[in-house]
Amino acid sequence: MTKGEPVDEPSAGSTPAVETRGLTKRYRGGQLAVDGLDLLVPRGSVFGFLGPNGSGKTTTIRMLMGLIEPTSGGARLLGSPMPRAARQVLPKVGALIEGPALYGFLSGRDNLVRYDAADPTADPRTRTARVGAALDRVGLTAASGKKARAYSLGMKQRLGLAAALLQPRELLILDEPTNGLDPQGMREIRTLVRELADDGITVFLSSHLLDEIEQVCSHAAVMAQGRLITQGTVAELAAGTRGRLTVTTPDTADAVRILKEHGVTDLAVTGDRITGEPPATQLTDGTPTDLADLNAALVRAEVRVRGFGTERASLEDAFVALTGEGFDVAG
Numbered sequence: 001m002t003k004g005e006p007v008d009e010p011s012a013g014s015t016p017a018v019e020t021r022g023l024t025k026r027y028r029g030g031q032l033a034v035d036g037l038d039l040l041v042p043r044g045s046v047f048g049f050l051g052p053n054g055s056g057k058t059t060t061i062r063m064l065m066g067l068i069e070p071t072s073g074g075a076r077l078l079g080s081p082m083p084r085a086a087r088q089v090l091p092k093v094g095a096l097i098e099g100p101a102l103y104g105f106l107s108g109r110d111n112l113v114r115y116d117a118a119d120p121t122a123d124p125r126t127r128t129a130r131v132g133a134a135l136d137r138v139g140l141t142a143a144s145g146k147k148a149r150a151y152s153l154g155m156k157q158r159l160g161l162a163a164a165l166l167q168p169r170e171l172l173i174l175d176e177p178t179n180g181l182d183p184q185g186m187r188e189i190r191t192l193v194r195e196l197a198d199d200g201i202t203v204f205l206s207s208h209l210l211d212e213i214e215q216v217c218s219h220a221a222v223m224a225q226g227r228l229i230t231q232g233t234v235a236e237l238a239a240g241t242r243g244r245l246t247v248t249t250p251d252t253a254d255a256v257r258i259l260k261e262h263g264v265t266d267l268a269v270t271g272d273r274i275t276g277e278p279p280a281t282q283l284t285d286g287t288p289t290d291l292a293d294l295n296a297a298l299v300r301a302e303v304r305v306r307g308f309g310t311e312r313a314s315l316e317d318a319f320v321a322l323t324g325e326g327f328d329v330a331g
């Protein structure tokens, strides 16, 4: 950053919600937890930060929030450098990291009152309304009088989110928000994340669950061993891998021959079903080979085609292809 550049830039929609350049963290023990990370989180996205345990997600989030210093490189939140502009930026950022700190002997509502009272910028005269609105936002109004220790893990997470939402936020940073939750609790958090995104809040959430990213995120980045493997829209990432071609026909021998001639590889026949890898070759104008042409070739050769299509390529296929390792898919 050059001298004289303003620390608090206008939070125009043009600046990314999060941007890191060469962000690196080497812990004192020598462990390189994050290695030269260049992240770009567009405004308005629900951004999934995906990677197996130990891949550097929490370390990255702690650097974004200014909780630990990077060894080298830098991060900008809402256009301003962290940790330098922390005081101006952090009021616009809600965070839920490693579960909320709650007093079990206080009700959900009183826990929020305590959070709100700890914020010197929060006007005490409007506290009740703020706490009520936050409880309402996460669907905890009915349970707000219960002691927090009687809350399920999912309710505790929602209360943590309510605490993060006491003030209007432009960005929410959630570290594994569904970790340890049962399927119902996970669904509730996902629904909430979608609703918050609909309200115009950029949501950055880490997860080791592909399924989750595919369900709620518009964009994703994949980490492995401290390094960024890829990032982009979820649709782009999944499109990077085409599913296997499947043809159903009684004329398998002819079909296999024709498919081979047209560049389909790794062919396998089971009964009347043939599967194979569609040709990776591209036409001269850069567009991928049209599968419809393959179908037409089969028909021209008088192969009786009962079924023709590709299995949907999932984000999981893409990630396994990229990282060479599997991910946990289910909760």
Ligand SMILES: Nc1ncnc2c1ncn2[C@@H]1O[C@H](COP(=O)(O)OP(=O)(O)OP(=O)(O)O)[C@@H](O)[C@H]1O
Pocket: 027, 028, 029, 031, 032, 033, 051, 052, 053, 054, 055, 056, 057, 058, 059, 060
């Ligand atoms: N305070 C620390 N001191 C030394 N090494 C650490 C520290 N915190 C994390 N690490 C190491 O840095 C690497 C990245 O850890 P990090 O917690 O950022 O990963 P993660 O992707 O968030 O995984 P998890 O979901 O398990 O927290 C791991 O090898 C971890 O053991």
